[in-house]
Amino acid sequence: MEDQILIATERLVKHYPMGKHLFTALNDITITFKSREFTGLVGPSGSGKTTLLNIIGALDSPTRGLVRVMGQDTGTLSHKQAARLRSIYLGFTFQTYNLLPVYTVYENVEFPLLLLDMAPAQRKKAVLQALEWVGLMDKQKSRPSQLSGGESQRVSIARAMVKAPKIVLADEPTANLDAANSHNILQMMIKLNEELGTTFIFASHDDKVIGYLKRKITLTDGKVVEDARMDLPEGRNTC
Amino acid sequence: MIRFLVKGLLRDPNRSVFPVLIVGAGVMITVLFYCWVLGVREDITRTSAVLDTGHVKITTKAYGEIPGQMPNDLALSGIGRLVPELFRDCPEMDWVPRIKFGGLLDFPDDKGETRVQGPVLGMAVDLLTPGSTEVRRLNLAGAIVRGRLPEKPGEILVSEEFAEKLGVDLYETATLISATATGGMAVQNFILAGTVRFGIGVMDKGTLIADITDIQYALDMADSASEILGFFPDMNFDEVRALGEKTRFNAVYENIRDEFSPVMTTLKDQSGPGEYLDWVDRWIFIFIFVFILVMSIVLWNTGLMSGIRRYGEIGVRLAIGESKGHVYQALIGEALATGMAGSILGTFLGLGFSYYLQEVGIDISGMLQSAAILFPNILKAKIGSGAFYIGFIPGLGATVLGSLVSGISIFSRETSQLFKELET
Numbered sequence: 030m031e032d033q034i035l036i037a038t039e040r041l042v043k044h045y046p047m048g049k050h051l052f053t054a055l056n057d058i059t060i061t062f063k064s065r066e067f068t069g070l071v072g073p074s075g076s077g078k079t080t081l082l083n084i085i086g087a088l089d090s091p092t093r094g095l096v097r098v099m100g101q102d103t104g105t106l107s108h109k110q111a112a113r114l115r116s117i118y119l120g121f122t123f124q125t126y127n128l129l130p131v132y133t134v135y136e137n138v139e140f141p142l143l144l145l146d147m148a149p150a151q152r153k154k155a156v157l158q159a160l161e162w163v164g165l166m167d168k169q170k171s172r173p174s175q176l177s178g179g180e181s182q183r184v185s186i187a188r189a190m191v192k193a194p195k196i197v198l199a200d201e202p203t204a205n206l207d208a209a210n211s212h213n214i215l216q217m218m219i220k221l222n223e224e225l226g227t228t229f230i231f232a233s234h235d236d237k238v239i240g241y242l243k244r245k246i247t248l249t250d251g252k253v254v255e256d257a258r259m260d261l262p263e264g265r266n267t268c
Numbered sequence: 269m270i271r272f273l274v275k276g277l278l279r280d281p282n283r284s285v286f287p288v289l290i291v292g293a294g295v296m297i298t299v300l301f302y303c304w305v306l307g308v309r310e311d312i313t314r315t316s317a318v319l320d321t322g323h324v325k326i327t328t329k330a331y332g333e334i335p336g337q338m339p340n341d342l343a344l345s346g347i348g349r350l351v352p353e354l355f356r357d358c359p360e361m362d363w364v365p366r367i368k369f370g371g372l373l374d375f376p377d378d379k380g381e382t383r384v385q386g387p388v389l390g391m392a393v394d395l396l397t398p399g400s401t402e403v404r405r406l407n408l409a410g411a412i413v414r415g416r417l418p419e420k421p422g423e424i425l426v427s428e429e430f431a432e433k434l435g436v437d438l439y440e441t442a443t444l445i446s447a448t449a450t451g452g453m454a455v456q457n458f459i460l461a462g463t464v465r466f467g468i469g470v471m472d473k474g475t476l477i478a479d480i481t482d483i484q485y486a487l488d489m490a491d492s493a494s495e496i497l498g499f500f501p502d503m504n505f506d507e508v509r510a511l512g513e514k515t516r517f518n519a520v521y522e523n524i525r526d527e528f529s530p531v532m533t534t535l536k537d538q539s540g541p542g543e544y545l546d547w548v549d550r551w552i553f554i555f556i557f558v559f560i561l562v563m564s565i566v567l568w569n570t571g572l573m574s575g576i577r578r579y580g581e582i583g584v585r586l587a588i589g590e591s592k593g594h595v596y597q598a599l600i601g602e603a604l605a606t607g608m609a610g611s612i613l614g615t616f617l618g619l620g621f622s623y624y625l626q627e628v629g630i631d632i633s634g635m636l637q638s639a640a641i642l643f644p645n646i647l648k649a650k651i652g653s654g655a656f657y658i659g660f661i662p663g664l665g666a667t668v669l670g671s672l673v674s675g676i677s678i679f680s681r682e683t684s685q686l687f688k689e690l691e692t
């Protein structure tokens with residue numbers, strides 16, 4: 030089971046229209062992600078990291094090429110099937126957190142479970158568990174506007190983790206955080222990765238993130254220029 | 269899930285309070301407008317029916333072609349036979365003869381010379397028969413300003429404004445100078461028993477009201493009348509029955525090629541009110557239609573303005589695993605809820621204001637100085653049964669339509685695009 034393939038892309042191309050021309054955001058990307066990975070997509074700004082994450086998450090469709098998530102070709106899925114795929118297998122976190130402002134921390138974390146039609150008692154248990162993972166038991170009733178950036182990102186992670194998905198896609202999780210908060214978040218993620226076996230895929234150009242990665246994929250101009258295993262990642266033993 | 273969505277709706281005034289207020293305001297205006305037009309429509313119908321057209325009217329064919337000239341040489345004769353026939357053939361209606369005439373009313377001094385005089389428009393109705401329906405129909409008792417109703421032959425009423433202008437007193441002798449039906453000069457003395465004010469511009473300038481028997485005598489019109497009016501019980505104009513009666517009556521005289529033979533018209537045939545009513549009905553329809561359109565655009569725009577906020581939220585919900593169809597349904601559900609709440613609120617407010625306008629009305633006499641149609645000085649609203657639901661058409665229609673259309677953008681965009689609109 031250690032090496033189960035969760036995500037596979039094949040010759041992925043993404044064009045964006047730019048005036049009269051086409052801009053190539055992703056250029057011929059063939060790559061696989063396995064279970065228990067802790068992988069970073071790194072590269073300069075505009076290299077296509079976010080675009081690749083969005084396509085993997087079926088939030089965006091490729092111009093050409095194939096994406097298989099949990100064995101399903103996302104290009105062939107209906108709106109509903111794609112939603113189901115995300116609902117069951119994928120968790121997202123965002124650079125700008127994207128918490129729902131009118132709901133409390135507890136309700137934000139509960140939302141993915143409502144989509145899964147989970148029984149109330151089970152739901153409550155899962156929400157509290159997720160809040161405990163991220164250390165926000167005491168902020169359950171707060172609104173997003175009352176949280177610091179680090180706390181908001183932790184809620185965002187709790188919301189992604191609450192359904193214990195196979196994969197978490199995290200776009201720039203540390204971009205808006207100071208160093209201490211960044212390390213805190215990353216340590217929490219690596220703990221969840223090791224304890225629950227969740228695969229994490231980051232998009233980041235933050236050096237602090239790179240220190241934690243087990244695998245580093247470098248993108249430049251929409252192409253994979255390096256795919257490296259990181260042995261003995263520094264910082265991992267410091268927690 | 270539904271509880272979760274309702275909670276979000278209630279906590280976000282941009283999605284609940286404001287749309288409800290906007291819809292409420294629009295619905296209120298619709299309801300008010302509707303009641304107002306309905307009230308005016310009814311007032312005008314009633315006023316012109318009572319004073320002029322009846323629900324149906326019988327004249328000679330010749331008179332009917334130039335009624336404005338009050339050509340009493342073309343009056344209906346034989347009404348002593350015609351009126352009972354009408355009661356026999358159509359007993360549920362009330363049939364009353366009237367004479368309309370013009371003339372001068374002259375108030376002499378002690379020596380019998382003219383002191384003051386002025387032109388009058390005369391209306392002769394049955395004032396003196398005990399139980400006459402005309403006194404009540406014209407609300408003469410309520411219209412009296414000074415004096416009293418005529419109680420015996422030879423007594424008349426004139427407009428208060430007219431009496432004031434001429435400076436004449438109650439119980440003075442007044443001489444009517446007019447023309448007989450045969451074209452001769454008619455001169456007849458009357459006693460001024462009272463003055464009246466109807467609250468209708470044209471009627472209050474110089475109207476003379478006399479008993480029909482007196483005028484038949486004065487104008488040499490024995491057994492004749494300018495017109496016979498027919499009224500439905502309770503003054504409710506029933507277009508279908510009026511048409512039926514008209515068809516029945518006119519069939520009898522259809523083949524008589526005599527310009528003095530009688531012909532029946534309904535209230536709607538007569539140019540004043542008929543055209544007005546068609547006009548009003550058309551405008552109610554157009555107004556409601558335009559209103560739905562305008563409200564849709566307004567709500568759509570408020571929707572789009574909070575759209576940037578909304579796109580982010582929608583993007584997150586989609587990313588977390590909600591389906592596009594479900595988000596769309598939720599948006600429509602929200603629109604239904606806010607549209608319903610706004611419609612209920614607006615209908616309540618609209619009915620409240622309409623009630624005020626129904627009881628009190630607005631005085632428009634200043635605008636009617638030169639109006640020559642029968643138009644009440646105080647316009648009142650009327651709360652018809654339609655007022656309870658008419659507002660829901662634009663209220664619910666526009667809100668739901670607006671979100672149906674604007675929500676399509678959820679489907680037409682890549683989900684990732686919804687975030688980007690948030691981030692930029």
Ligand SMILES: Nc1ncnc2c1ncn2[C@@H]1O[C@H](COP(=O)(O)OP(=O)(O)OP(=O)(O)O)[C@@H](O)[C@H]1O
Nearest residue numbers: 045046052054073074075076077078079080081234
């Ligand atoms: N909707 C779009 N239309 C046109 N061009 C786009 C669109 N979205 C992204 N791009 C372009 O595609 C390229 C890759 O964008 P992407 O967001 O994936 O970069 P990134 O690697 O995540 O950058 P960053 O580190 O700044 O977040 C950029 O040059 C961007 O301008």
Ligand SMILES: [Mg+2]
Nearest residue numbers: 078079080232
């Ligand atoms: Mg990015």
